[in-house]
Amino acid sequence: MSISIKNVSKNFVHFPALDDVSFSVEKGELVALLGPSGSGKTTLLRIIAGLEFPEIGQVFFEGEDVTELSAYKRKAGFVFQSYALFQHMNVFENVAFGLRVRRSADRPTEEVIQQRVQSLLETVQLPEQARKLPAQLSGGQRQRIAFARALAIEPKVLLLDEPFGALDAKVRKDLRQWLRAFQNQTHLTSLFVTHDQEEAFEVADRVVIIDKGKIQQIGTPNEVRSHPANAFVEDFLGLAPAGP
C-alpha cells in the first residue's frame, strides 16, 4: 500500500514541529526518515500512524484520505522505540493481542490464532519464548516480539520509530540485516525513523532527510550521497568538501 503525505504542518505548544511536509512512499518500498533529534521525524511517523493529528495537510493510504481516522482504525503496524510490550502478558498474548481485539465478525478462531502467532514467532526467530514474560527477555528479543506483534494484524504498512535505538551495536547490525531481508521477502511498505545515517543507508531503498520540520532532501542513498541538496545535508552526512 502506498503512503502519501501532502502539505502536512503540525504545531506543538512551544514550537512548530512540521512545516509543509510532502512526500510519498511507493508500495513495497522501505524508506528511512533520517534527521537529527528534534527534527520532527518521529512526529511525522506518529501522524502517519494516527497517534497525532496535523493542523494542516493530509495523509493518504493507497489514495484514500485517512487524515482524520483514529489510530485504531488505520491498520498501520507500529513498532515503538521502547517496544511498549504489555508487561503483564506473556509473549504469546502480546503477539496475539491484535487478533483478539478484533470485532467478533473478523476475529479468527483460537486455532488460527495459535498458528499465526507461532509462525510469526518463527519469523522473528523466537519460537521457544511464547510463554515468557517481557521482563524475562533481552532488549533485542523484546524488539523482535514488538515486530511480531505489529505484523500479527497483517498491516498494509509498517512504521518503526528508532527501532534499534536502545540496543548495542552487534544486535543492531543483526536486526538491521534481518529487517532488510524480511522486507525483501514480503515487500511490506515500510517507513522507519532513525538518526543514524549508516543505518538508513544500509537498509533503505530511499531516504527522506528532515531537519527542523522541513524536508531537506529525498532520494536513494547513492543520490543523496553524491548530490547533497544543501549545506545541512552535506554537514549531517559528513560530506563536507575535502579539508586540508
Added chain:
Amino acid sequence: MAGAIALLKPRMAARRAATSESLVIKVIFITIVLAFFALFLVLPLVVVFQEAFSKGLTVFLKTFEDRATAHAVWLTLLVAAIAVPLNTIFGVTAAWSISRFRFRGRSFLITLIDLPLWISPVVGGLIYVLVFGAQGWLGPWLQANDIRVIFAIPGIVLVTVFVTFPFVARGLIPLMQAQGAREEEAAATLGANGWQMFMRVTLPKIKWGLLYGVILCNARAMGEFGAVSVVSGHIRGKTNTMPLHIEILYNEYHFASAFAVASVLALLALLSLAIKTFAEWQFARQLRQTNM
C-alpha cells in the same frame, strides 16, 4: 453553511487521540466525580460554617468567651505544642536511621512506625489506660506518688503523641530514601560532622517533606478525638480539648456553639491543606531546578 458544519462534525468525532476517551464519556466521568466530591467533601465543610453562623456573629464570638471553651482551645494548643515537636524529632531521627543505613529488622521497624495508623484511636487510648490507669501497671505507683496521668493533661499528651508520631517519619523516609546519601557522603569526605552534615546538607533537601509531615502531624494532633476521649475524663474546663468540647456542646444542644468551635478546626484543616499543597508545589519546583 449548515451542511459544511455537518461535514465537519463526523470528522471531528473520528479524530480522537489514541489514548483518550470520547468527550461524552469524559464529561460523564467528571460529572460523577464532581457530584461525589460535592456530596461527601464539600457539603460537610459548608455545613460546618453555615451552622456556626446560624445564630449570627454575636453568638459565634460569645462561644469563645466562655471559660470552658477558651480552656479547651488553650489545651489543644498546648498538646500540639508538645506532641508535634517531639514527633518531629522522632520522625527525623527515625528517617535518618532507616534511610541512611542498612540493618536487620529495618522493614519491621518501618511497619512498627506505621502501627498507630492501623490501630483504632480508641484502642490507642485503651492501651495507655492499661498502663497508666488506676487498674493499670503503673496505677498503684502513680497513685502513691499523687501523679495523675489518666484523666489529666499528661495522659492526653501521651496518647496524642502515640496517635500522631508516624506522620513526620512517613513523610521523610521515602523522600530521604529516594534522595540517597550521595551528598552526605561527599560532606563526610569534606570533614563535616554529623550535625553539620544534617543542618547544611540534609535539611535543605528535605525541608518541604518535613513541612508536609509536620502539618499533617499538627492537624491530627489538634483534631484527635477517639484516643483523647478515652483518657481525658471529659472534665469541663480541665481536661477537654477542642474536639471533646465540641462533643459536650453538641450533646447539650448548643449546636451553634459546637459548630463555632468546629469551624475553627475546619479552618485549620483548610489551612493545613493549603500549606500541604504549597509544600508539594515547592518540592516539585526544587526537583525540577536541582534535578534531585
Added chain:
Amino acid sequence: MAAKHLRKVLPGFGLTIGWTLIYLTLIVLIPLSALFLKTASGGWEHIWGTVTEPRVLASLRVSFGVSLAAALCNGFFGVLAAWVLARYEFPGRKLLDAMVDLPFALPTAVAGIALTAIYAPNGMIGSLLMPYDIKVAYTQLGIFIALVFIGLPFVVRTVQPVIQDLSAEVEEAAATLGAGRWQTFQRIIFPAVLPSILTGTTLAYGRAVGEFGSVVFIAGNIPGKTEIAPLLIITKLEQYDYTGAAAIGFVMLVGAFVILLVSNGLQSWDNKRRGLA
C-alpha cells in the same frame, strides 16, 4: 552492599537508631504489650466469652461489616476520581485534587457533627429523604456515609500515582493494534491498576474499621444495630471492665493486623509485577 562502608562514612547511626528504638519502645511497644498481657491474663475463655456476648458481636459486625461496604464504595468511586484527576484537564482540577486530602486533615469530630447535621431528619439531605421513609442518621446508612468520607483519600492517593505512571505508549500500541478504547481499558489498563485498587481499598477498610469520631455522632449508637466496637470499648472502660475492654481491643487489633498483612502482601505483589521490587 555498601552498608558497612556507609556506616563508617555517615555518622549518627548509633544515636538515631538508639533514640528511635527507645521512643518506639516507650510509646508503642510497652503500651501494646499491656494490651496483650491484659488479654492473656483473662485467658482465651474470657476473650471468647466477651466477644461472643450478643452486644459485642453485633458491634463487631457493624464495625467490620459497614466498613467493608464503605471501602468497596470508595474502591469504585476512588478509582474513577483517580482516573479523572490523573488524566483529564478541566477548570478546578487542582482544587479538587487538594480537596481529596480533606478527610486526612479534618478532625473526625468535626466531620461527625457536620454529617449528622446534614443527614438528620431535619437536616439538609435528611429532610429531603424523609418523605420517602429513608433514614440516614442513626442508621447503618449513616455510618456508611461517614466511613466513605473517611476512606476516600486512601483509594484515590494509592491509585493515582499508578495511573500517572502508565505509559502512554502502551495504550498507543494497543490502539495501533486495533483495540478500541474500552478494549484497551479492559485488557491493558485495568490489569495494570488492579493491584493498587485492591491495596487502596484494603487501606480504606483498615482505617474505617477503627474509626470512632466521625461515626459516633451520626450512628445513634443503638446497641445491636448501630453501635460500633470502639464505642463498646469505651463503655466497658467506664464500667471498669478493663479485661472486657482489652478483649475487644485485642480482637480489633488482630483484625486490623490481618488487614495490614493482606495490604502489604498486595503491595509487594504489585511491586513485583511492575518490576519495582
